[in-house]
Amino acid sequence: MPIKEIEDFTISYMQVLDENGKVDKELEPKISATELIDMYRWMIRAREVDQRLINLQRQGRIGTVGPSTGQEAAHVIPALLMKDNDWFVGAFREAGARLVRGESIVQALLFYNGFEEGNKKPENYRTLPISIIVGSQTLHAVGIGYAMKYRGDDAAVLTFMGDGATSEGDFHEAMNFAGVWQAPVVFLCQNNQWAISLPRHKQTKSETIAQKAIAYGIPGIQVDGNDPLAMHVAAEEALKRARNGGGPTLIEAVTYRLMMHTTADDPKKYRTEDEVEGWKKKDPIIRFKKYLASKKIWDAKKEEALQTEIKAEIDVAVKEFEDIKDLPPEICFDHVFSTKPDDIEEQRQEFLDRLRKETGNV
Amino acid sequence: MSKMNMVQAINLAMLQEMAKDDSVVVLGEDVGVDEGVFRVTAGLLKKYGEDRVIDTPLAESGIIGTSIGMALAGLKPVCEMQFSGFSYLIVHQLEGHASRFRARSQGDWTVPLVVRMPYGGGVRAMEHHSESREALYATITGVKVVIPSTPRNARALLVAAIRDPDPVVFMEPKHSYRAFREEVPDEEEVMEIGKAEIVHEGNDVTIISWGAMMRPTIKAVDEYQEKTGKTVELIDLLTISPMDSKTIIESVQKTGRCVIVQEAPKTMGIASEIIARINDKALMYLEAPVKRVTNYDVITPYFGRENYYFPNPERIYQALEATVDF
Numbered sequence A: 001m002p003i004k005e006i007e008d009f010t011i012s013y014m015q016v017l018d019e020n021g022k023v024d025k026e027l028e029p030k031i032s033a034t035e036l037i038d039m040y041r042w043m044i045r046a047r048e049v050d051q052r053l054i055n056l057q058r059q060g061r062i063g064t065v066g067p068s069t070g071q072e073a074a075h076v077i078p079a080l081l082m083k084d085n086d087w088f089v090g091a092f093r094e095a096g097a098r099l100v101r102g103e104s105i106v107q108a109l110l111f112y113n114g115f116e117e118g119n120k121k122p123e124n125y126r127t128l129p130i131s132i133i134v135g136s137q138t139l140h141a142v143g144i145g146y147a148m149k150y151r152g153d154d155a156a157v158l159t160f161m162g163d164g165a166t167s168e169g170d171f172h173e174a175m176n177f178a179g180v181w182q183a184p185v186v187f188l189c190q191n192n193q194w195a196i197s198l199p200r201h202k203q204t205k206s207e208t209i210a211q212k213a214i215a216y217g218i219p220g221i222q223v224d225g226n227d228p229l230a231m232h233v234a235a236e237e238a239l240k241r242a243r244n245g246g247g248p249t250l251i252e253a254v255t256y257r258l259m260m261h262t263t264a265d266d267p268k269k270y271r272t273e274d275e276v277e278g279w280k281k282k283d284p285i286i287r288f289k290k291y292l293a294s295k296k297i298w299d300a301k302k303e304e305a306l307q308t309e310i311k312a313e314i315d316v317a318v319k320e321f322e323d324i325k326d327l328p329p330e331i332c333f334d335h336v337f338s339t340k341p342d343d344i345e346e347q348r349q350e351f352l353d354r355l356r357k358e359t360g361n362v
Numbered sequence B: 001m002s003k004m005n006m007v008q009a010i011n012l013a014m015l016q017e018m019a020k021d022d023s024v025v026v027l028g029e030d031v032g033v034d035e036g037v038f039r040v041t042a043g044l045l046k047k048y049g050e051d052r053v054i055d056t057p058l059a060e061s062g063i064i065g066t067s068i069g070m071a072l073a074g075l076k077p078v079c080e081m082q083f084s085g086f087s088y089l090i091v092h093q094l095e096g097h098a099s100r101f102r103a104r105s106q107g108d109w110t111v112p113l114v115v116r117m118p119y120g121g122g123v124r125a126m127e128h129h130s131e132s133r134e135a136l137y138a139t140i141t142g143v144k145v146v147i148p149s150t151p152r153n154a155r156a157l158l159v160a161a162i163r164d165p166d167p168v169v170f171m172e173p174k175h176s177y178r179a180f181r182e183e184v185p186d187e188e189e190v191m192e193i194g195k196a197e198i199v200h201e202g203n204d205v206t207i208i209s210w211g212a213m214m215r216p217t218i219k220a221v222d223e224y225q226e227k228t229g230k231t232v233e234l235i236d237l238l239t240i241s242p243m244d245s246k247t248i249i250e251s252v253q254k255t256g257r258c259v260i261v262q263e264a265p266k267t268m269g270i271a272s273e274i275i276a277r278i279n280d281k282a283l284m285y286l287e288a289p290v291k292r293v294t295n296y297d298v299i300t301p302y303f304g305r306e307n308y309y310f311p312n313p314e315r316i317y318q319a320l321e322a323t324v325d326f
Ligand SMILES: Cc1ncc(C[n+]2csc(CCOP(=O)(O)OP(=O)(O)O)c2C)c(N)n1
Pocket: A093, A132, A133, A134, A135, A161, A162, A163, A164, A165, A166, A192, A194, A195, A196, A257, A261, B029, B058, B060, B082, B086
């Protein structure tokens, strides 16, 4: 009996707006001028907040930060396409998307300065806190997706992970469960080419991350993650599929981490300036600005006004953050369980008595 | 002899063991080109190449599971967890396999691997970068747990761990990584796993600690001795499991009083086990209840609040005072 081919798989790559701002007319999505400008504003907001966080860390005013500069199209645009009741199950490199999903700049500052208050649930949004354990949150997303189906809730779940996360068992279990359950989940992998010092080609022998979807029987696509229009098209389609009962999708957004892994990292140890410079030319914000200008809906004056407005907004937030006095030390005792067991209550009292003595505040 | 910090000392242990024994391999996330996020594996890749210093894909269970295979096949893997807070997936492989191959095969199969991991607070990083979970590993029978406290004992204990025929979890107090320097001999030095060290002798009270808590403990002890003229017997536990009961019991039988300082939460910690052992063998010698100075039973606070929660010299001093003056 001859060996016959029984399956044949292909993986598509999508780019709509190239790095020079040239658009593919056939693929160009119809987006209103207002929405286009909104997309741009949110990307700028993300970039500016990110840069300010780095500066504040450098000045010792907050702790370690993991910047997302350069990856704005990959996470801000999908977040903008979410409906109000959709779930956001992030990792740690989507600060701009978190702003879209109801988090305030003050909250981000609190988080990066080591206060749990930064994780409080934004009002009216189903946004989970930052998940630092690489890949782990993807399983939560699938469970949430199951619960949505079970309850007849039409919400979709958008979950993020990096290229590194695709090596963790959790990621594969999540994809597999999602396929079996046809859970309404969009897996959005920000393939920024690096997992700290490990380059993408050493993370997996797969030629694309998108193709991992095939193994789990779900659609997968590779997208230029620095192309806001391609991200728009891909995320919209995947979110719709999820909401309409079509099950999960994996989107590999090919992007680049332009900054350090975190402010504690020195990327010069493992990658060249040339590589970084090459990717700077592919910056999503530069090409999108060109696109808006070509549509005659953006100009230098508008740009200046936007920059001024956002910088002022950040200044206000930083001041508000630095003025916060109400961060009681004993808060950690209050949220271990729904009700305090006696010995935690006793420890809390002892803790407070001690602090009172130490500060002389009897 | 040269003065070095703990990062350099641990690095020296690996450099020398790799030179001596080509079955020693190092693997983990970012341990090669990046030389480890704390630079503990500095120079290893350059010296020993990619076959022996492996930048693995990002998967902790994968790192330990494959290390078990390597160990079964005669290699001596020294693997790194980037932070102890990301190590919990390995419990699956440690509890399920590494700890059991010896018993399962009645000694025919053994798993001589080392898992190094920085643990503990004090580095102003995000969630999962500051907890002390030695008790979790210590509950796994068949796995040894070692926690050094100084550059010199870190080096000598890691050498012992690499040579040990059983799996060793080697927890490195990252707060002490660069906090101070100490003379470390150039020539080989090995300390025995399973032995606590009497750092200095005393008669009025025994105090026991380990890892990063040794520094605030020493500070409190110095001050207490100076102010009161009493003498404190200071024990550095060094090996959490199997625990050196003998040193503890003999000391407590001599002093009749004991304070234990632990960075981890209070409940079900190593201090609890020490107290149980004192109860077994030295209860009748006690002149005062044994006191614990610990973190509280809370989820390890983010760094903004951690200083309120971790033991500090003032709390340790007060515990000494309360125990001696009981
Ligand atoms: C389970 C786990 N292991 C290790 C780490 C330490 N760590 C934080 S981010 C990171 C690399 C993540 O790479 P990737 O998934 O590509 O995301 P990126 O940082 O590039 O956004 C590592 C190893 C962690 N947070 N969680």
